Amino acid sequence: MAEFVCTLCGRCCMGMGRYVNIVGSTGPPRVICVHELGKETVYATVEKPYRNTFDPDERDTPKEWCPFLQKGEHEGTFVCIIHATRPKFCRDFVCATMRIYTQDGVESGRVKGHFNLVSSDDRLNALWNERIKPLIARNDVDWKAQAAEIIESEGYRLEVYE
Ligand code: SF4
Ligand code: SF4
Known part of the structure; x- marks a missing residue:
């Protein structure tokens, strides 16, 4: 059996806009978000490369996307900008068998x-x-x-x- 490796296609996060909601901040770069499916409240940290550009009130990504999903460095890749502190629901998720x-x-x-x-x-x-x-x-x-x-x-x- 192979180890699952995420290819950063972003598909699993592109429909999560209605389930992952930002409800507050404890001061940049810390945000409070609720994951409705996982029933979790998470104190997440926006990762360094995105701190200056991330503004939840001025999103330039589709509203269906999770607010933390951004285009990645390489064409066709997408990244979670709170990757290290993302909700448990997201950590546990494996998109394929x-x-x-x-x-x-x-x-x-x-x-x-x-x-x-x-x-x-x-x-x-x-x-x-x-x-x-x-x-x-x-x-x-x-x-x-x-x-x-x-x-x-x-x-x-x-x-x-x-
Ligand atoms: S976990 Fe999400 S981003 Fe990673 S390969 Fe699966 S669908 Fe794509
Ligand atoms: S928090 Fe990160 S891993 Fe979870 S749905 Fe949003 S972008 Fe995807």
């Missing part, structure tokens, strides 16, 4: 739980519906092993997480 790649290393799908493939690859979606969904396994480990064998036999590469 598997990631599936083409042989060229392009991510073509990711799996949430057992049966939820998120992919825009028609061939992979068809494979999933026809051969993976009907699988019957004794336990999680067996299911992952069977699914991996089928997916790899079709020329994909995959990472499986704990």
Whole structure:
């Protein structure tokens, strides 16, 4: 099993605007925020590179995004500007149990739980519906092993997480 590594795609934070609310400040760079899903109140610290530019009242990011999500240094990456002090809900979150790649290393799908493939690859979606969904396994480990064998036999590469 591989260790899950976040690719900073930002997708998990782009719909969190209504669940992560800034409710106060104890003086810059400390903010008080409430994570509605985790039912947590967090005293977070905005990280150094963002302290001068972060203004929760003048956001230039979409309102659907978590207020702490910003574009990263590299094209197509996104970062949490309170990363070191982010809510427990966010620390515990792992967005996938598997990631599936083409042989060229392009991510073509990711799996949430057992049966939820998120992919825009028609061939992979068809494979999933026809051969993976009907699988019957004794336990999680067996299911992952069977699914991996089928997916790899079709020329994909995959990472499986704990
Ligand atoms: S946890 Fe997953 S969805 Fe969220 S930024 Fe990392 S790779 Fe993307
Ligand atoms: S606090 Fe950070 S990790 Fe949590 S949803 Fe917001 S940007 Fe994402």
